[in-house]
Amino acid sequence: MSGEASLAEERTLGEFVLRRVHAESCGECLPCALGTRQIAAVLNGTAGGNGGAVEAAVWRALGRAMRQAAKCGVGRIGGALVEELLDRDPDFFAPGRKRNSGDQGQEG
């Protein structure tokens, strides 16, 4: 993400990459499989229960867990990106905010 990009562009790019990470997650390890599913659910507005109203600190813990405990680079990069996006925008994962199409980056 370039320093030249606007916050909106960063969000768009961040969402796109996170969706790709979810699509690429093979499911072999749980921090990545379950973490990327949490991310996809909030991006797609499909989270159950409290609708994805997870505090930023919890998202940060999820990012750290993925980055440090995932089996391969997919989950680790996904986790690092979660932390990076939260650094730039603490409300990145807030539920109910307008998102780009959930189709981007999904498996065909």
Place this chain on the structure above:
Amino acid sequence: MSTFTMIIDGRRVEVPEKTTILEAAAKIGVKIPTLCYLKDIGHDVGACRICVVEIEGEPELVTACNTPAAPGMVVRTNTEAVREARKVTLEMILANHPEECPTCVRNGTCELQALAAAFNIREVRFPRTRPEFPLDDSATALIRDPNKCILCRRCVTVCRQVQSVGAVEFGKVYGEPAVTTLLHTPLGETNCVQCGQCILVCPVGAIYERDDTDRVWAALADPHKHVVVQTAPATHVALGDLFGLAPGTDITGRMVAAFRRLGFDAVFDTNFTADLTIMEEGSELLERINNGGVLPQLTSCSPGWVKFIEHFYPELLPHLSSAKSPQQMLGALAKTFYAQKRGLNPDEVFVVSVMPCTAKKFEAARPEMKASGRRDVDVVLTTRELARMLREAGLDFANLPEDDYDEPMGLGTGAGQIFGATGGVMEAALRTVYELVTGKPLENLDIEEVRGLAGVKEAAVPLNGLRVKALVAHGLANARAVMERLKAGELKDYHFIEIMCCPGGCIGGGGQPIPTTSTIREMRIGGIYARDRALALRKSHENPQVQKLYEEFLERPLGHKSHELLHTTYTARGFQPRGE
């Protein structure tokens, strides 16, 4: 083997080469939590990441279960990062796990439940994200609840590596990782042999036996039913596990007393028909040897094994003994011989089996098993289901006084008892065949060559100039290896092969208490042989009730009535069938 030193949580530990961090930590009393790891089946895929630890100098956490320790390695197992990673993963699992612990079949034995308690999790901070999956109750004996699956993949490993069946696999459902079947076929329409080894290894309640306890309660409450029960050899040394007794404890007498208190009308011992199986199967072997029949003869009392050969080696079915399993023999006799003797209407005799096995539920439901003109065994309960009934009835099982089985099918010899351990059928058969053929007593009844947990065992017994060669295998991957040798023509000079579906034999059956580990299997096997040694009669042909049965009813082994009631046929099913 050379050793080296490493540091775990500030303490030096010396370990041999090829030690994992998990094992090294255990050596100094540090218990690193695990969830998917299961040493017994060689499952160390590192899927759950619950066992992550920090290694000094490494940027990421590593899994202790499958990372080898190294000289000078400095490991920390309890840092903030480690605890956070474990807890976040655990919370995400819990977020997608049904909150029905009090009604779950694994309440109290659930490894996820235990971990949640160990991690002091009082709140799950993540929402549910998984779609609802339908329950798969298409199989006779097993029910899969994919909603409870935590993706540990132990079931995939045990089914593929230990049993060489591969009925379940890891794939994607609705685009999400899931344990599923080939082409998402309902389990009952696959080549699953219903052995239930997946149940034993599942850390949660994602796969479990069909619970038939209500059908037994209903029969016991029905004044028009004469309810009889039979108990398999392997239950004698396993039921006690569920009531705080050491694995292998002989609870036979207490189990009989418990049935009386539950209101069963007659309590019979499957050991009796195990002895009868030896008479029929042993006679069949001698007939094949003397008359040029198909050899080697394969044992047929393990229903998971029978279904396996029907699916994977149908061309070898002529090798399979036509003798029914002891369970089915007793069912058929209960509704004919016993009903006749007691003047009962066979339609009112309700036969319950207590078995260490889930595949027995499938066996009892086979259309071939209606020798009495109706289903011979009405309900099969696993050891676990019986324990539920005893708890529901409020029985203080461990302190019950001992009681004896009922005549005319309540006496079993030591030979019948050892059916519960791998090699037991072979040993029992050799004890009888030797004496019947030579007319001389067998000096040493303990045939050590066929005992123990080695995957394939061999023995040879001289019989009037013929050297009878025998093979024993347990666990279906070992059975498959033996079948490949048979197909390749390498076993032409063998006479008799015993195959048991489950590792360790029936004492390790899929219906046995959880946990069933290698150590527990060994303890139960110890209990089996201890009971054999303690019994006055240790040879099937010396069982006076079996002798009386032939005199009064069956006439002779392999006779007309025996063929009608005690022998069966098999079905070539093929690799991926379309139904049971």
